[in-house]
Amino acid sequence: MLWIALLMIVILCALVVLGMPIIVALGASIIAFLFISGGWSLALPQQILNGVNDYVLITLPLFILAGGIMNASGIADRLFQFAGAAVGWMRGGLAHVNIAVSVLFGGMIGTSVADLAGTGSVLIPKMKENGYPGPVSAALTATSSGIGVLLPPSSPMILYSAVTGTSLGALFLAGIVPGLLMAVTLMVTVAILARKHGWKPMQGFAWEELIRTGRRAILPMGSPALILGGLVVGLFTPTEAGAFAVAYALFLAMGVYRTLTFSQLRTVLVDATILTGEVMIVVGFSVALGWALSEARVPIMLADALQAMFPFESTVPQILLLLMIALLAGMILDPLIPMIMPVLLPTLLTLDVDLVHFGMLMIVTVVIGQITPPVALALIVAARIGQEDLLATVKANTPFLISLIVLLLIMVLFPSLSTWLPSVLM
Secondary structure, three states: OOOHHHHHHHHHHHHHHHHOOOHHHHHHHHHHHHHOOOOOOOHHHHHHHHOOOOOOHHHHHHHHHHHHHHOOOOHHHHHHHHHHHHOOOOOOOOEHHHHHHHHHHHHOOOOOOHHHHHHHHHHHHHHHHOOOHHHHHHHHHHHHHHHHOOOOHHHHHHHHHHHOOOOHHHHHHOOOOHHHHHHHHHOOOHHHHHHHHHHOOOOOOOHHHHHHHHHHHHHHHHHHHHHHHHHOOOOOOHHHHHHHHHHHHHHHHHHHHOOHHHHHHHHHHHHHHHHHHHHHHHHHHOOOHHHHHHHHHHHHHHHHHHHHHHHOOOHHHHHHHHHHHHHHHOOEEEEEHHHHHHHHHHHHHHOOHHHHOOOOHHHEEEEEEHHOOOOOOOHHHHHHHOOOOOHHHHOOOOHHHHHHHHHHHHHHHHOHHHHHHHHHHH
C-alpha cells in the first residue's frame, strides 16, 4: 500500500504546483486511492461529512466574522498610535511598532493574512516613508503577522482542535507565552538590524502620550482579554466566546465608534461566508485524505520508522522530524493543519506526545511555512501591498526567518513554554 500513498502525495503536490485549486488536488488524490485500491466510492463523501461534523468548528465562522468587523471598522489607527507610544522610542522604533501592532491587532483578528491585510497597507508605506528599505518593510510585516495566529482567538487553533480533539480553551491559553516570545524574538532581531543600519527612534518616551493613546485603544484590546477571561472562569464555552466576540465587535464598530456602515457590514458578512465555506471544504477533504493515508498504513509505517531511527526514550528527535515533514508540506500547502494533522495524529498518539505542546509547534511551523518559498503566501501578499520585488523581499526576510526557526527549536526543547499556562489556569 505504500506505493499507493506515495502516488497520492505525488498527485497532490503536482496539482498544487501546477496551480490547480487545493480542493481539486485533494479530491484527485483521494479518488486515485479509491480507484486503485478498489475502495467504496461513497467513502469519500462520508469522510468529508465526518470532517466538518465537529461542534468546535462552529467557532470558526464566528471568529472570522468578528475579525472582519474589527478589520473593517478602522481600529488599526488607534492601535498604531498606542504601539508608537509604547515602543516607538527604541532604536528602529517604527519596526518595533510594526511588531507591537501585530500583537495588538492579531489577537483580535486570529489569522495572519487578515492581520497582514489590515495593517500592511498602513505600516509598509509608513516604514518606507521613514527610510526603511521597501523589501525589509514588507518582509517584517509579513513575518510579524504570524504573531496573530498564536494569540487567541486563532483560526489555526480552531482547526487543530477540530482535527485532534484537543481542548480549544487549552490551546488558546497555550498560545499566549509563545506568541509573546515570538514578538520578543522579532524585536531582538530588529534591534540588531537597527544598530547595524542606523535606524532611528520614532519619538521620545512620554507617559502622558502612552496613557492618552492607551485610553483610546483600551476597548479594542478588551476583546481578547474578555474572551480569555470568560474561558478561564468558565463563563462561556469556546463557541459562546465566538458569539461574544461578534457581539462585542459590532458594539464597538457600530455603537461606540460608529465607523462601520450597514453597507460595509454586508460586505464583511459576504466575505466571512465565502472564507468560511472555503476553509470548511478544505477541512472536509483534508480529513478524507488523512483517512485514505491511514487506510494505506502511512501513519503506522511512519511511527515504526521513527522508532527504528530513534529507539531511545526522548521524543525530541521524532518531534523534530515530524515538524520537518510538516514544514516541507507547509511550503506548498495552505491551509496546512487540516491537511497534515490527520496524517501525523496517529503517530503522535503512538509516541505519547502532548497534543497541546505539539499544537503550538505546528502553528509556529505554519507561520514559518507562510514565509518560506516556493509558496510563501504571507511574503507574496506583503510584497504586493508594498509593490516590492518578491525575490528581494524573500532575501530581506532571511534574518526574521532564522529567528523564528530558533524560536521553534527553543519551544521543542522546553514544552512548558506552551503547557504551563493551561495547566495553571484550567
